[in-house]
Amino acid sequence: MALIPIREALRAAMREEMQRDPSVFLMGEEVAQYDGAYKVSQGMLAEFGPDRIVDTPISECGFAGLGIGAAMVGMRPIIEFMTWNFSLVAYDQIVNSAAKIYQMSGGQYKVPIVFRGPNGAAENLASQHSTSVESLYAHFPGLKVVTYATAYDAKGLLKSAIRDDSPVCFLESEMTYGMKGEVPDEEYLIPIGKADIKAEGSDVTLVTWGKQVFTCQAAVETLKSQGVSAELLDLRTIRPLDREALFNSVAKTGRCVVVQEGYPFSGVGAEIVAQLQEHCFDLLDAPVLRITNRDVPQPYATNLEKLVMPSAERVVTAARRVLGLER
Amino acid sequence: MSELPTPSLPQESGLPPLDAEGLLKLYREMVLIRRVEELAAKAYTMRKILGFCHLYIGQESVAVGAASATPDDYWIAAYREHGHALAKGVSANAVMAELFGKATGTSLGLGGSMHIFDKDAKFMGGYGIVGGHVPLANGVGWAIKQRNEGRVCLCYFGDGAAHQGAFFEALCLAQLWKLPVVFICENNFYAMGTSIDRQSHLTDMSLRANGVGMAREQLRGFDVEHVRERVGAAAKFAREGNGPVMLEIITYRHRGHSMSDPAKYRPKGELEEYKLNSEPLALTKRRLEQDFGVSAERIAAVHQEVEAVAEEAWNFAESSPDPDPATLYDHVYAE
Numbered sequence: 001m002a003l004i005p006i007r008e009a010l011r012a013a014m015r016e017e018m019q020r021d022p023s024v025f026l027m028g029e030e031v032a033q034y035d036g037a038y039k040v041s042q043g044m045l046a047e048f049g050p051d052r053i054v055d056t057p058i059s060e061c062g063f064a065g066l067g068i069g070a071a072m073v074g075m076r077p078i079i080e081f082m083t084w085n086f087s088l089v090a091y092d093q094i095v096n097s098a099a100k101i102y103q104m105s106g107g108q109y110k111v112p113i114v115f116r117g118p119n120g121a122a123e124n125l126a127s128q129h130s131t132s133v134e135s136l137y138a139h140f141p142g143l144k145v146v147t148y149a150t151a152y153d154a155k156g157l158l159k160s161a162i163r164d165d166s167p168v169c170f171l172e173s174e175m176t177y178g179m180k181g182e183v184p185d186e187e188y189l190i191p192i193g194k195a196d197i198k199a200e201g202s203d204v205t206l207v208t209w210g211k212q213v214f215t216c217q218a219a220v221e222t223l224k225s226q227g228v229s230a231e232l233l234d235l236r237t238i239r240p241l242d243r244e245a246l247f248n249s250v251a252k253t254g255r256c257v258v259v260q261e262g263y264p265f266s267g268v269g270a271e272i273v274a275q276l277q278e279h280c281f282d283l284l285d286a287p288v289l290r291i292t293n294r295d296v297p298q299p300y301a302t303n304l305e306k307l308v309m310p311s312a313e314r315v316v317t318a319a320r321r322v323l324g325l326e327r
Numbered sequence: 328m329s330e331l332p333t334p335s336l337p338q339e340s341g342l343p344p345l346d347a348e349g350l351l352k353l354y355r356e357m358v359l360i361r362r363v364e365e366l367a368a369k370a371y372t373m374r375k376i377l378g379f380c381h382l383y384i385g386q387e388s389v390a391v392g393a394a395s396a397t398p399d400d401y402w403i404a405a406y407r408e409h410g411h412a413l414a415k416g417v418s419a420n421a422v423m424a425e426l427f428g429k430a431t432g433t434s435l436g437l438g439g440s441m442h443i444f445d446k447d448a449k450f451m452g453g454y455g456i457v458g459g460h461v462p463l464a465n466g467v468g469w470a471i472k473q474r475n476e477g478r479v480c481l482c483y484f485g486d487g488a489a490h491q492g493a494f495f496e497a498l499c500l501a502q503l504w505k506l507p508v509v510f511i512c513e514n515n516f517y518a519m520g521t522s523i524d525r526q527s528h529l530t531d532m533s534l535r536a537n538g539v540g541m542a543r544e545q546l547r548g549f550d551v552e553h554v555r556e557r558v559g560a561a562a563k564f565a566r567e568g569n570g571p572v573m574l575e576i577i578t579y580r581h582r583g584h585s586m587s588d589p590a591k592y593r594p595k596g597e598l599e600e601y602k603l604n605s606e607p608l609a610l611t612k613r614r615l616e617q618d619f620g621v622s623a624e625r626i627a628a629v630h631q632e633v634e635a636v637a638e639e640a641w642n643f644a645e646s647s648p649d650p651d652p653a654t655l656y657d658h659v660y661a662e
């Protein structure tokens with residue numbers, strides 16, 4: 001067991017997969033000579049050389065499309081977006097090509113590709129650098145959308161994503177690259193599509209993913225001090241959704257709050273609420289609430305930004321409301 | 328001002344010149360595309376083919392000439408791709424069945440007219456977002472180069488696609504990394520209903536390559552032998568590690584943009600002029616008869632043979648089963 005930052009866990013995942021499979025390569029802006037805009041790929045150019053750790057011009061549409069074409073003929077590209085905000089100029093490539101080629105070719109061409117990079121808000125990056133993209137990609141059948149909170153999950157999930165035969169959007173966070181966690185020395189994989197209970201509880205289920213796991217962990221502690229036992233379910237994969245884990249937890253608690261970054265309208269939380277009312281209506285003791293970003297483009301000013309983001313306080317209040325402890 | 332660092336293509340392809348039999352084979356392929364598409368048009372009016380259906384009639388010499396120069400190379404095309412698929416060796420039965428939406432189609436009836444794929448033929452599809460597929464060709468080129476395959480990737484698109492950002496980004500990356508890709512802009516003068524002079528200040532789309540220092544050439548595409556020779560030269564250049572090539576091949580579609588387009592935007596007499604002087608099948612037929620001494624009977628026999636293949640494709644498509652509803656979710660995620 002080693003205590004390492006998440007960026008090193010991600011790097012270890014890529015290095016191990018590149019060592020075992022010569023068809024894997026990493027391509028993106030500043031991934032090679034600069035060692036990665038967030039140092040995730042530090043040292044990898046020296047280890048693997050410029051044919052496998054590839055700096056690109058600022059051309060997301062161009063290099064995302066290149067990755068897709070290479071994947072179709074048997075390579076396994078990892079395409080890094082410096083942030084997922086920039087993926088939107090490659091949206092057509094990911095949505096209309098990567099997601100659809102396997103189906104529209106009648107299953108002839110697989111697209112084993114990973115698109116990865118930091119997602120969601122960091123701090124004071126303002127409206128164009130703070131978008132959470134999970135709902136934009138999870139909308140489409142053909143794509144998998146994976147994220148993590150801990151170093152352990154980051155490594156195991158990224159290794160699985162690289163080995164997956166379908167395109168995977170892998171969502172990271174600038175805010176947690178330096179956060180340390182225990183990672184085993186021996187190899188391990190975490191299957192895509194499996195949620196994880198980060199804290200067991202019996203009164204209310206908090207459903208979340210990504211760095212909002214930490215917001216919810218703080219809320220769990222506060223609730224505990226108030227005599228409320230909250231279960232924290234970390235989805236880890238947005239699509240395919242682990243409905244079994246979700247429904248089992250809600251069956252146990254009868255109450256649920258979904259905590260997400262990104263906007264409420266057509267957000268992933270809306271999908272989870274819909275699934276719960278369709279499949280768990282009789283098990284619910286209260287309406288499901290959502291805590292999301294406020295429905296405005298991200299403001300720059302610190303006080304306004306804090307107001308926009310989910311917070312432990314907002315999560316605690318929502319949990320108390322579904323428990324009938326507050327109105 | 329620095330000079331354009333644009334390399335030149337070789338004068339010759341190095342391909343052996345075609346003899347009568349060789350040219351007759353290309354003629355047969357062009358006639359097959361023509362007849363399969365004429366039947367497709369008929370099937371469309373009978374509502375046996377639905378959705379969008381973009382015909383290649385008039386442009387056959389481009390795909391057939393290029394296929395003759397690149398039989399074992401990768402191809403990726405846009406949505407007017409029935410002709411490319413047939414030229415690349417995809418079976419007429421499977422193409423027609425795909426148009427009919429049948430389980431025996433190239434893409435199991437999941438793709439339709441715009442999404443024909445055949446991995447065995449190295450035909451990497453038909454794509455419906457104008458220009459969106461152009462960056463994919465670079466990925467094929469990347470893999471070819473990394474694996475030292477000695478192949479090239481031919482990427483087809485129209486004059487309309489040469490205005491998309493994806494196209495420009497693809498040219499930049501291909502030249503930067505000297506990828507073995509031949510970009511082929513089939514300029515048929517109309518992006519749907521918008522004529523080339525209303526779309527672009529420059530009307531020679533190959534000049535787009537100058538901005539990235541890529542080898543380029545503009546050629547007329549009505550003579551199948553000439554297309555074979557120049558695409559062969561471009562493929563040789565790219566295959567030998569000199570980097571990508573941008574070809575603009577001037578051509579003309581006889582039909583509308585799609586089956587629903589009566590093409591009323593053409594100036595009077597333009598189509599007739601092309602049919603009279605630049606009709607690829609007629610040009611090749613004349614060459615076969617006048618320069619190779621191929622008899623009218625021999626040519627008639629080719630037509631007869633093709634007719635049987637095209638009719639068989641119709642019958643195969645019509646008698647094939649619809650996709651099984653139980654398979655609806657089978658090809659969303661790869662196992």
